[in-house]
Every structure is written in structure tokens, then in C-alpha cells.
Amino acid sequence: MGFIAEGNTLVWEDAEKYADYIRQHGVEQLLNIWNDQKDRGNDVFTWGDEVEYILVSVDNETKDIKLALRSHEVLAVLMQKEKLDPQNVDYLWRPEYGRFMIEGTPGQPYHGLGRQLLSIEESLIKRREEIESHLKENERILTIASYPRMGVEHFAEPYSSPNGLVAESQFLPDTVINPHFRFSTLTANIRKRRGKNVSINIPMYKDINTPPQQDHQTFVSPSNDKAEPYNQPYNIYMDAMGFGMGCCCLQATFQMSNIEEARNVYDHMAVMAPIMLSLTASSAIFKGLLSDIDARWTVISQSVDDRTPEELGQQPLKHNKCVINKSRYDSIDTFISRGNTYRAEYNDLPLVYDKPSLERMVGAGMDEQLARHFAHLFIRDPLVIYSDKIELDDKTHSDHFENIQSTNWQTVRFKPPSPGSPIGWRVEFRPMEVQLTDFENAAFIVFVAILMRAISDLKLNFYVPITKVDENMKTAHLRNSVVNNKFYFRKNITVSTGTSTGNVDEEYELMTIDEIFNGCKEEARESVGLLSIIRKYVAENKSFDAETNRLMDRYFSLIGKRASGELMTMSTWTRHFVQNHPSYKHDSVVSQEIQNDLLQRCFQITNGSTHEPKLLSAELITATGGAN
Numbered sequence: 001m002g003f004i005a006e007g008n009t010l011v012w013e014d015a016e017k018y019a020d021y022i023r024q025h026g027v028e029q030l031l032n033i034w035n036d037q038k039d040r041g042n043d044v045f046t047w048g049d050e051v052e053y054i055l056v057s058v059d060n061e062t063k064d065i066k067l068a069l070r071s072h073e074v075l076a077v078l079m080q081k082e083k084l085d086p087q088n089v090d091y092l093w094r095p096e097y098g099r100f101m102i103e104g105t106p107g108q109p110y111h112g113l114g115r116q117l118l119s120i121e122e123s124l125i126k127r128r129e130e131i132e133s134h135l136k137e138n139e140r141i142l143t144i145a146s147y148p149r150m151g152v153e154h155f156a157e158p159y160s161s162p163n164g165l166v167a168e169s170q171f172l173p174d175t176v177i178n179p180h181f182r183f184s185t186l187t188a189n190i191r192k193r194r195g196k197n198v199s200i201n202i203p204m205y206k207d208i209n210t211p212p213q214q215d216h217q218t219f220v221s222p223s224n225d226k227a228e229p230y231n232q233p234y235n236i237y238m239d240a241m242g243f244g245m246g247c248c249c250l251q252a253t254f255q256m257s258n259i260e261e262a263r264n265v266y267d268h269m270a271v272m273a274p275i276m277l278s279l280t281a282s283s284a285i286f287k288g289l290l291s292d293i294d295a296r297w298t299v300i301s302q303s304v305d306d307r308t309p310e311e312l313g314q315q316p317l318k319h320n321k322c323v324i325n326k327s328r329y330d331s332i333d334t335f336i337s338r339g340n341t342y343r344a345e346y347n348d349l350p351l352v353y354d355k356p357s358l359e360r361m362v363g364a365g366m367d368e369q370l371a372r373h374f375a376h377l378f379i380r381d382p383l384v385i386y387s388d389k390i391e392l393d394d395k396t397h398s399d400h401f402e403n404i405q406s407t408n409w410q411t412v413r414f415k416p417p418s419p420g421s422p423i424g425w426r427v428e429f430r431p432m433e434v435q436l437t438d439f440e441n442a443a444f445i446v447f448v449a450i451l452m453r454a455i456s457d458l459k460l461n462f463y464v465p466i467t468k469v470d471e472n473m474k475t476a477h478l479r480n481s482v483v484n485n486k487f488y489f490r491k492n493i494t495v496s497t498g499t500s501t502g503n504v505d506e507e508y509e510l511m512t513i514d515e516i517f518n519g520c521k522e523e524a525r526e527s528v529g530l531l532s533i534i535r536k537y538v539a540e541n542k543s544f545d546a547e548t549n550r551l552m553d554r555y556f557s558l559i560g561k562r563a564s565g566e567l568m569t570m571s572t573w574t575r576h577f578v579q580n581h582p583s584y585k586h587d588s589v590v591s592q593e594i595q596n597d598l599l600q601r602c603f604q605i606t607n608g609s610t611h612e613p614k615l616l617s618a619e620l621i622t623a624t625g626g627a628n
């Protein structure tokens with residue numbers, strides 16, 4: 001979470017009036033940046049990660065674990081060093097949506113792929129220690145994607161009742177929201193824009209004793225309409241932004257050498273996004289119930305879906321401009337590269353875009369493909385407007401552009417430089433779920449960094465039609481999709497077929513993630529797999545020392561074993577833990593007692609005092625004993 005301005009925010013009724021103004025000036029700000037920076041080149045490969053933590057407290061007597069709504073206090077202390085000497089900090093600490101969340105990034109971006117790779121895990125270990133040094137004796141932090149009993153009874157400390165003015169949620173009190181104005185304004189304005197609460201519905205896992213409706217979480221139905229998803233049997237219903245934006249991600253941002261290189265890796269990483277979501281799946285429980293999905297993405301997507309009935313196509317267009325096929329938080333809708341592996345056929349999703357923005361950008365000389373990407377972002381209204389930051393100099397500010405950009409939460413984000421900033425064109429990779437241990441998080445961060453470089457240096461080609469990426473995104477949510485399901489993937493990722501005129505549908509097929517990563521030995525469809533390409537890339541292009549090579553080997557082994565199913569994803573491991581808990585009644589309910597034991601086990605795995613060989617096998621764990 002980078003972009004947070006100080007100041008007073010406008011309520012929706014006022015903000016709405018400025019939407020066109022913000023859009024128009026956002027386009028001008030973008031064009032100024034683009035004109036100034038489109039020809040810059042030779043920027044070094046710098047990059048950084050973002051890890052999100054949740055803060056919990058353990059009751060000394062009952063041993064109950066609850067969310068601790070105190071991260072703003074911890075953050076105030078953590079951020080002090082940066083305020084005094086911003087260039088000289090080891091870590092940067094940022095608030096996130098939840099009042100129980102903390103985000104940590106490296107103090108300075110990493111440079112290139114060298115011995116510094118050895119320090120990523122160390123950085124994560126130290127970050128964890130730094131947060132822990134500011135916690136109370138009964139508080140702990142965890143890197144889990146979703147807090148299991150969010151929204152059930154007394155799930156957070158201190159207790160507050162739900163039905164607050166901001167979220168108007170039946171389940172979440174407003175006190176779960178970070179106290180900065182931006183977050184409550186986002187929550188209220190999304191709700192007001194769509195005309196009612198957000199409605200998040202995901203399938204419940206049907207165990208042998210699972211009733212179609214769960215008594216302990218009955219709710220006053222927003223309407224009795226039998227067709228509504230929340231009235232369906234075996235449905236988990238959530239009604240507030242906090243259920244989604246309270247989930248934790250693992251993200252990484254990469255500065256590429258120039259705009260074209262950034263455009264190219266953006267496209268290929270967009271195809272990798274659902275695959276990496278499936279591989280990192282770590283959220284199997286929502287609202288105290290085992291769900292039938294393994295990943296957080298759709299929950300966040302639904303939790304910030306501000307589309308009106310007109311935009312959803314439920315009513316004829318009158319006040320709104322277009323019917324919009326996706327939430328603001330979703331997979332990308334258009335590829336943006338003009339590199340030689342790109343074929344127009346891959347952009348097979350009818351793109352909704354803001355016409356005036358597109359015309360202005362194309363008129364100013366931006367190529368249509370990039371202009372369409374940005375004009376698509378501009379179909380959204382700005383949600384948070386600061387009353388003292390409306391009239392700005394479009395040459396020196398990018399607030400209005402960033403306003404639109406930073407509330408389009410897609411699987412990859414194409415980031416232009418800020419005006420006057422030395423930082424270049426960047427790509428942020430956003431789908432991954434945070435892992436329990438620093439070892440796993442470092443492994444996924446480093447893998448993605450190497451993959452980014454390999455895509456560029458080896459000209460790897462992951463293109464499949466974008467509608468297939470959307471299908472993969474749905475598949476990635478399915479229970480244990482990493483083992484059970486197949487994803488659309490290119491048959492040959494090392495051959496650039498951009499100039500070919502053959503049928504694009506011949507270029508890809510359905511594959512398991514094991515086949516994608518570890519290769520396939522079947523005669524007709526023999527392939528070496530992505531990991532072996534990456535290993536060879538590292539061996540031939542990076543003269544790593546023995547220590548770095550050994551670490552890379554452990555990271556790649558973890559990924560290979562998760563891909564083959566030899567090791568479980570966190571979601572699968574969580575399900576096993578719950579289903580084998582002595583007090584589990586096979587009714588999908590994750591009681592406070594089960595959660596206490598689950599999270600205690602998570603603390604132990606994180607600090608290395610317990611090993612879970614099905615999650616992390618012994619040879620992956622360092623000689624010092626800990627997973628860390």
C-alpha cells in the first residue's frame with residue numbers, strides 16, 4: 001500500500017461530482033509522464049517485495065486467539081525511524097486495510113540478481129523480529145492469507161459490535177478498519193456507489209455433516225429473493241470490504257530497463273498469475289467455515305465490487321456509461337506489449353474503455369494498445385477524493401492518475417514513473433498468497449524475480465488468449481487445483497511464434513501445474529517444464545557462487561514439490577489439520593478451539609519449533625533447524 005495522501009476525504013455524494021474532473025486530469029497527468037518518460041532506457045533491474053502480516057493476541061487464560069486491532073499503534077512506532085531518516089532504514093512499514101495488518105517492504109530496492117538473493121530471507125526474518133520487538137507479551141504476528149474466524153462472534157480484541165456506520169456490516173465492526181480516513185472512505189464509498197452492501201458469496205465445503213445453512217451464522221437476509229446467492233444452500237455470505245481487503249498478499253515490483261520491456265513482462269506475468277495463485281493458495285477458511293475454494297482472490301474481488309446494477313447489466317444504462325464485465329479487483333483485461341511474440345488474437349476479450357480518455361491519449365500520440373489499457377482503467381470512478389487535493393498542477397502531480405490506477409487492483413499492475421522521480425517503468429506482480437514461513441515467502445519472491453528476468457533474457461513466451469487466462473483464474477480457486485485441475489498453458493514457451501499465422505488455439509493445451517513446472521514425459525507432448533528452463537537459465541547466465549546456487553536449489557525444489565503435489569499448499573494442509581482435529585464435527589465449522597490449535601501450530605511452524613513434513617520437507621529446512 002503505497003499511495004496514501006493526508007487530508008480530508010469527500011463522502012460519495014460529493015466525490016461523485018468530481019469524477020469526470022479527476023478522470024480528465026488523471027489522463028493529462030498520465031500523458032505528461034508518458035511524454036517525459038517514454039524514451040528513457042537502460043534503467044537497472046531493481047525490485048522489491050511486499051509482505052503483509054496479521055496481528056493476533058492470545059488470551060493468557062482461555063488461550064483463545066483473536067485478531068488484535070492494534071497495528072496502527074505498532075506501525076506508529078515502526079515508522080518512527082523512517083520519519084527521522086527515510087534514506088537509512090532497513091525496512092519500510094506501511095498500513096494496510098485492516099487495523100490488524102502491517103505491511104513490510106525492504107528499505108531500499110534490491111539491485112539485480114546476485115549474491116543479494118541470499119539476503120532476501122534474512123530480510124524477512126529481520127522484519128518479523130522487528131515487528132515482534134514492539135508487540136505486547138501476548139501478541140503475535142502471522143503470515144496467513146485470511147484470518148479463519150473473521151466475522152464470527154467475538155473474533156477481535158477489543159470487542160466492538162458490528163453494524164457500524166461505515167461498513168454497515170452484520171458481521172464486522174468498523175473497528176477492524178485502519179483508522180486512516182482513506183480506508184473508511186473507500187469502504188463507505190464503494191457501498192454507496194453500488195447502492196447497497198457488497199455481497200461476497202463463496203461455496204462452503206460440504207462435509208458429511210454439513211447442514212445447508214449454518215445456524216451459528218444466521219443473518220438477516222438483505223432480501224428474501226430465493227435467486228440471490230446468499231440465500232442458496234451451502235453458501236458462505238460476507239457483507240463487508242474487510243473480509244476481502246483484510247486478506248494478506250505477497251507482492252513484488254520490478255523496474256525494467258524501458259517501457260517496452262515492462263510491457264512485455266507485464267503480459268507474460270499476467271498469464272502466470274492464476275498459476276502462481278494456485279501454487280501459493282493459502283486460504284481455505286472464511287468466516288469460521290471450511291470453504292470450497294482455496295484462494296482469497298475472489299473474496300477480495302467481490303469485497304470491493306462497486307459496480308451499480310446498470311454496470312452489472314441488470315438495469316438499462318441511464319446514469320452510468322457502460323456495462324462492466326469485472327470487478328475493480330480482477331484479472332487484467334488486455335495485453336499491452338507490441339513485442340514480436342504478441343498476436344492480436346490473444347486480446348480476445350471485448351474491452352470496455354472510457355472513450356474520451358482513449359481519444360485524448362491516442363490524439364496525444366500514445367499507441368492504441370497502451371491507450372486502451374489505460375482507458376480501461378479509466379472506466380472506474382475515483383473513490384477517495386481529498387478536498388484539498390483537487391486542483392493540482394498536472395505537470396508536477398500524478399495524484400489523479402494514481403487515484404484511478406491504485407484502485408484498479410489487477411493481477412499485474414503496469415506502473416509508470418512518478419513525475420520527477422528517478423524510478424522508471426515498473427511491473428507489480430500481485431496474485432500470490434502470503435506463505436507461513438519466511439523461507440517459503442523468500443522462495444516465491446526470488447522465483448518470480450528470476451522468472452521476470454528469464455522472460456526478458458530468454459524471450460520466453462507464455463501468451464494464451466486472455467479469455468483463457470480468465471478461465472485459469474477461476475480454476476486457480478478450486479480446492480487443491482494445483483493437483484486436481486488443469487490450466488491452459490502454451491505447449492512451447494521457448495519458441496516465439498509471434499510471426500506465425502497459425503490458429504492460436506493450436507498453441508496451447510490444458511496442463512496440470514506439475515506438467516507446467518516439472519515437465520511431461522508423455523511421448524506426444526514431451527516438455528522439460530518451466531523449472532528446468534529456469535534452472536538452466538540460472539546456470540548459464542548467472543555466475544552464482546556455490547552458496548547462492550544451493551539456496552536457489554532449495555527454493556526451486558520447494559516450488560517443484562508444491563507443483564507436483566509432493567508437498568501440500570497451505571490451503572490443503574489447513575484442510576487436513578481441521579479435518580483431523582479431534583473436536584471437528586465434519587460439519588465445516590472451524591470452532592474457536594480448532595482455530596486456537598491451528599494458529600498455535602502455525603506459530604510453531606513459523607518459528608521452526610515444529611516441522612510439518614507434508615508442508616515443508618526436511619531437506620528444505622536449514623541445518624539450523626528452523627524453516628526460517
Ligand code: ADP
Nearest residue numbers: 001002003046047048049050105109253254255
Ligand atoms: P503499491 O503500489 O503496492 O502500493 P508502492 O508503489 O509503494 O506499492 O511500491 C512498493 C514496492 O515497490 C515495494 O515492494 C518496493 O520494494 C518496490 N520498489 C521501491 N522502489 C523500487 C524501484 N526503484 N524499483 C523496483 N521496485 C521498487
Ligand code: MG
Nearest residue numbers: 001050096103
Ligand atoms: Mg499491500
Ligand code: MG
Nearest residue numbers: 001050251428
Ligand atoms: Mg503492492
